[in-house]
Amino acid sequence: MDLLHLKYFQKVAQMEHMTKAANELRVAQPALSAVIARLESDLGVRLFDRQRRQIKLNAYGKAYLQKVESALRLLEEGRSEVVEMAGLEHGGVALAATTLNRLSRLLGEFLSLHPKVQFRIIQSPAENSKIQMLENGEIDFSFSYYPFEKPSFRNIPLMNEEILLALPPNHPFRERTSIQLKEVALESFISLKKGYGFREITDKFCDESGFTPKIIVECDEPAALSRLVQAGLGIAFIPFAAKKEAPSLHLLQIEKPLCRWTLYLIWKENHYFSQASLLFRDFVVRFFGKVEQSD
Structure with missing residues (x-):
């Protein structure tokens, strides 16, 4: 053998x-x-x-x-560690994320400083799938909207963001700037499919408000939410960052319950990290620290 x-x-x-x-x-x-x-x-x-x-x-x-x-x-x-110690390559970074939109600037700035680093990126909406990949050592990091509550995992909060409610054209609430979530209990919702962290979080907000949302469209693509709202199919929860991507949407602040979510960088402590992955981890923390300050 x-x-x-x-x-x-x-x-x-x-x-x-x-x-x-x-x-x-x-x-x-x-x-x-x-x-x-x-x-x-x-x-x-x-x-x-x-x-x-x-x-x-x-x-x-x-x-x-x-x-x-x-x-x-x-x-x-072991091969990667020895090769890296010998200075024969600059290493690589493997990571998983639900959506890559908000990571594009981060990755671009990192690669401008470290152009020889190789990335392997997996887009996965399922939080359980990302946990399993970390457990198996298939990836170095996961970007997630849920912390992984295990002693062997480290969870670093990167940013905390408000979640807004997007309205279609000519909606009766378009003259308002804020709303209590229970006021839209009978509305038709556009949402991501089950398994997405964002869907689980927003479903909980509805539950806190005493209703189950009537979901008429379930998407695989987060960017599609704003387009379908603009088309008039229904209302949708939208992250605050989407304001820049869809300036024509009418967005309401949600007064009650407090609707926010937190982005985490997660890794397994006993995992082998290349020098490139350690550089990337430190860069991510600094990058989001600057973003939070600028916001």
Whole structure:
């Protein structure tokens, strides 16, 4: 058993298809099958259930895959650390965020100072997915609107922002500047899909006000909210920063309940961080500190 064979097993386990895995790995399918058979022989158990031409990872295979992925990840971290110590590259940063709009300026300013840093960015609306990626060591940081309440996680608040209510053209409340949320209990809402942190937060505000919002449109794209409101489909919760992106919208302050949300930078303490990722973490904290002061 060697490192290459473990990578072969990982690919077959992920795809559960010998021919497709062989094509991805650019090896002959019979040779790949022989590697898997030899690995099962060494372990003394079958890792896949075979039914005619199909294969399915079984309980033994799932348990072994978890250890193999952890081992390969640690070896890659070790390689990155040694290479970085030798000064052969400037490292990389892996992060996840719900939306990339408000990170574009941050990333641009960082790369202007450190142009050789490589980024891997995953857009993920689901908070649970981001937690899992941090747990597995797949990413260095998560930008999230919920803190991860675990002893092994660090949560740094970056900014606190007001949430406003956007009205379509000719809405009866357009002459007003503020509102209590219970006053729109019977309105039609445009919202993000469940799983987005923003959706969970705004649903809680409605619950505090004694109603469940009647949602007629659920979006995957946060930027679509303001456009659909402008089209007259309904009202929507909008972050304060969206005022700049949609100046034609009529936005109301919400007097009760207090509607705000906080953006956090989150990481796992025992995770290996490249010099690039440490530079990025410090830069993020300074960047949002300046943004808050300017606001």
